[in-house]
Amino acid sequence: MxxxxxxxxxxxxxxxxxxxxxxxxxxxxxxxxxxxxxxxxxxxxxxxxxxxxxxxxxxxxxxxxxxxxxxxxxxxxxxxxxxxxxxxxxxxxxxxxxxxxxxxxxxxxxxxxxxxxxxxxxxxxxxxxxxxxxxxxxxxxxxxxxxxxxxxxxxxxxxxxxxxVKPLPDEVIRNYLMNHMRVPDYRADVITAFARGNLGRACDLVGNEEFEELKSNAITMLKGISDTDLGTAYVDAVDIAAKYKENKNSFAQLTDLILFWYHDALIYKSTGRSEGLIFREEIQYIKKVAAEMSYEGFEAVFRAVKEAKEKLRFNVSAETVADLLLISLKESSQK
Ligand SMILES: [Zn+2]
Structure with missing residues (x-):
């Protein structure tokens, strides 16, 4: 009991x-x-x-x-x-x-x-x-x-x-993942951010291969955004849409990952500190994004992700949402 x-x-x-x-x-x-x-x-x-x-x-x-x-x-x-x-x-x-x-x-x-x-x-x-x-x-x-x-x-x-029943503080979830489930700290950070105070959801994500794959796809895509041209970004968008169009939940998680990534970069840009960042293990890239993008660029990214989430809710196809989102991300990265 x-x-x-x-x-x-x-x-x-x-x-x-x-x-x-x-x-x-x-x-x-x-x-x-x-x-x-x-x-x-x-x-x-x-x-x-x-x-x-x-x-x-x-x-x-x-x-x-x-x-x-x-x-x-x-x-x-x-x-x-x-x-x-x-x-x-x-x-x-x-x-x-x-x-x-x-x-x-x-x-x-x-x-x-x-x-x-x-x-x-x-x-x-x-x-x-x-x-x-x-x-x-x-x-x-x-x-x-x-x-x-x-x-x-x-x-x-x-x-x-x-x-x-209230959402748990991030620290409680993070400690639980690290101490009871032996999740390394850099992974615990991402999962904690996703769990939004829900320990059950956090536990579901531990060792969830689909989520790990989604995360690594997202990171590859995000790393590539500032390096590739618009044409490549478009091809990536088509790829991503094809992968996740059957699964709105995964696509929604992808938009969250994008949000966390740029949020990290914005924090780094304004504070110059890497403590507490979700994607600490990718700090070199986070620094690069922070250096390349203007504050207007960040605003444009957050707006684009918000719009993408709304479109998903209103049943716009994953292809269209991915297209528009990636193109906005690409454009914003040059602002
Ligand atoms: Zn008793």
Missing amino acids: PRFDAIVGEEQLKDKMRAISRSAPSHAYLLAGERRSGKTTLAKCFAAAIQCEGEGEKPCGKCMSCLQVEEGSHPDVIFLTHEKEETIGISDIRTGLNEDILLKPYRAKYKVYVIDDAQNMTVQAQNALLKTLEEPPSYAVIILVSNTVDAMLPTIQSRSVLLP
């Missing part, structure tokens, strides 16, 4: 959960944070803490209750299941929660329900849940785990105590 101290970061949230588990919990909590931010682990730990029978720090991880939560066999900690994978429907809530909750706890003081992916509840399902939230039995604790707060009806939000 993960104990709170084994979960990285989220100190405030964990303190709040610890305090709740030592007092009388409310009937409903809305644990909200983006995908891969560790919400499900936190919810499980929170449920275990509420039910823990041990002394001292809760969850203790050792008592029968904690062990049963870990195994998924605790009779009074219920992880709501649903028939369809992508949606939680009204019948799932009716049978899995509204009817089940009327039966008193089997052994514990509380009956804790965890609804993971609560953002997938249909409006009808949420309205059915609302019936229970309006008049919950005294022993009921419902933990909704959702990607966004907004996915919940306002009437559900107002009856739940919000527990927001």
Whole structure:
């Protein structure tokens, strides 16, 4: 059973959960944070803490209750299941929660329900849940785990105590990658920048070959931009578009890499310092870009990347976006 101290970061949230588990919990909590931010682990730990029978720090991880939560066999900690994978429907809530909750706890003081992916509840399902939230039995604790707060009806939000999962500081992620996953520092920097405070996303990128390949393609392309002529840049654009046109996510990551690269160069240009740069291992090139480009050039690059991202969102083809972007990068590098 993960104990709170084994979960990285989220100190405030964990303190709040610890305090709740030592007092009388409310009937409903809305644990909200983006995908891969560790919400499900936190919810499980929170449920275990509420039910823990041990002394001292809760969850203790050792008592029968904690062990049963870990195994998924605790009779009074219920992880709501649903028939369809992508949606939680009204019948799932009716049978899995509204009817089940009327039966008193089997052994514990509380009956804790965890609804993971609560953002997938249909409006009808949420309205059915609302019936229970309006008049919950005294022993009921419902933990909704959702990607966004907004996915919940306002009437559900107002009856739940919000527990927001916040992005982790970069330093926490970087240290975790280096100390627990043995990622070398220069790679940890790039991954940390990409993870944007999400440890799950960071871990996904470690050893992800697709990402490594994308990164090395991007670096080759970026190194070449100031050296090649417009014609070559155009050929590169066609190449890149062909590679990533099926995968908007990769293309979006590519635009992020471009952004980080020029951001590094701009920082170097204005401070003359290489500490904290994401692409420290390419410092010779970063210095070159910093020396060759004007501040207007940087502004033009950031504008072009922003526009490229918008075009991708509006479903403009990858070929067109790559063309325009690379040509702007080329032009900006000469400004
Ligand atoms: Zn325990």
